[in-house]
Amino acid sequence: MNGRKSVDQAAAELSAETQASVYHSTKVTHEKRTKLLFDQYKNPDQLRQWAGEVKQHVIDNLDSYLPAVEARMQQNGIKVHWAATASAACHTVLDILVARRAYRVVKTKTMVSEEIRLGRFLQHHGIESVETDLGEFIVQIDKDHPSHIVRPIIHKNRREIAQSFEREGLGAYNDDPKTITMRAREHLRHKYMEADVAITGANFVSAESGRIVLVTNEGNSRFCLAATRCHIALIGIEKIVPRDQDLPLFLNLLGRSATAQELTVYTEFIKGPRHEDQLDGSDEVHVIFVDNGRTDVLESDCTEILRCIRCGACLNVCPVYRQASGHAYRSVYPGPLGAVLSPLMMGKRLFFEKADLPKASSLCGACHEVCPVNIPIPDLLLRLRNRAHVRGVAMEGSPPMGAWSVLASQPLAWRTALSASRVLNRLPTDLLPIPALQAWEQSRALPEWRGGAFRKWLAERRRPS
């Protein structure tokens, strides 16, 4: 585990209170999601398959979609930038800000900005960047990290948040959610008015029209865009859908999968800077297409993970995530999606640092069952386990399989070993120096060894009498 805490250890150390609230809210969201989808659609699984096929088509043809999107956006008056790495993306943002002499930025929630650690970078360069999504704002004042890709503060309770607000001078301690929200709103209103530039992500980009689609529930993206003259959108290169008419499929699935809503409260379509005949809109729109490891994923045998639309449904249904919460995954992307994406995004050289994450799954398949773009997550986890094995990444506690496979391909040896295993019934197995056996018996009783009993029964039964 390279000296790092395993997901299991992290789960064991999680406070019971945090675990209970993560469990409760993921469970409720998952159940509402399922009910909504199955109440409203005859066959939601068909929708998931279509959406998966559309996204896979884009991923398989990114080399033609990306130049097409760039050309379309440029026609629309958008300045398009390309960033191969996190650092390049950060510097591109900084260059735009410096050119505008802009020192105050308001941000909407974007996972790409978490990936490239933009907040820290901007702060380091003397730029005030304020998160305007309430959850992300709380993460920011606490100098914390999101633990869920849709609900960044799923690991915090309102008492903790009230303490943070008091500490930050946002009012005397009050843990009433409405009061907390109103105080944040009051604080953020001023920040919008002071800001020079808005930074957002994008949920989808239409290749056909070059439109950027942004969804939020708090309306903060509107405030960001209305109050500033310049808009910078950080967009992962996989966010493209072919046509505007594909958007309803994805928007219908995204809202339902993420938060059990038919549609998120605000959905914005941004085609480019303001026309002369438009009252509102940005004077300048920049799009930064970010690679940051995505082309490594394209080269791998796990390209399906690039279909992901960041809804978090796989986190919500995942029994491991429910026990461990997000920080256990040591990555921007936690849960089943993160267990695939995070090690891949490390690149080939550093893959080993997160090669343990694909093991943090019982391979139950619930993630695949809920995924709105039908990503076969368990298959991808298995491929990455194989990759780790082939690369010789040492994995703490994983029983070696070589000797077992030799035994299991030699029937005589197998039968002998099975019969011999009965001796274990007479031994204090919990004291044997076999880690797997010890880990089992720590919390579970072992059944009686009855190796060979079935074969004996069968032989006697079939003996001609």
Place this chain on the structure above:
Amino acid sequence: MATCLCDAFYDDVAAATLQVLEFVGLDVEFPEGQTCCGQPAFNGGDWSASRRVVRHTLRTFAGDLPVIVPSGSCTAMLAHGAPLEFEKERDLSAVQELGQRTWELADFLVHGRGITKWPGRYDATIAFHRSCHSRGSRSAEAATTLLASIPGVTVKEFGEGEQCCGFGGTFSVTFPHISTAMGDLKLEHIRAVQPDVLVSADMSCLMHLGGRATKEGKPIKTQHFAQILRDAMLANGGTA
């Protein structure tokens, strides 16, 4: 295919499977050379070790007979897992062919043989745990259909039935805290409906859940789906 788990621990489940298949009028062969489906190494990431075992299984089950397995997990390994790890291998088609004629027991009885009612008697309230490897297949529905058709049986649904029990093969020993917590949650839901017996089509889940319940000092009765069918049949005067 008896499965390695039944070979090592649960001989009566293998016996019950055989008895059930004979009861519906089939001649059952048991290839003596069988060992394991190869799943432990497949899940562990050691695909070359796993392929060695799958190739052994291919040889052992050569021919065109349907392969019946009292486990959704081993069935999924042969139908889905093995083809995945053989994607670039020259014997992929042989692996796929074996996968196509491999059936989970309940699926085979209901969809392969068209049996939707099971005779006999079994007086019990049953909580049926649908194992995760039957996701996307017709196995769980087939098993509950047959169980519910047995006179005397009441099948009770319990909360969060779609959630994993926490076994997960080597996951159960490499992630013992999470695995146990998942098991506890499952047991809580199961106990809430007060079943006489917890039934599944996979002994791995039952080994984990039953082992946990015993360790806690609150043992629960567990039986494989095949054992219920067999016992119902025997109660009806059937012969084993």
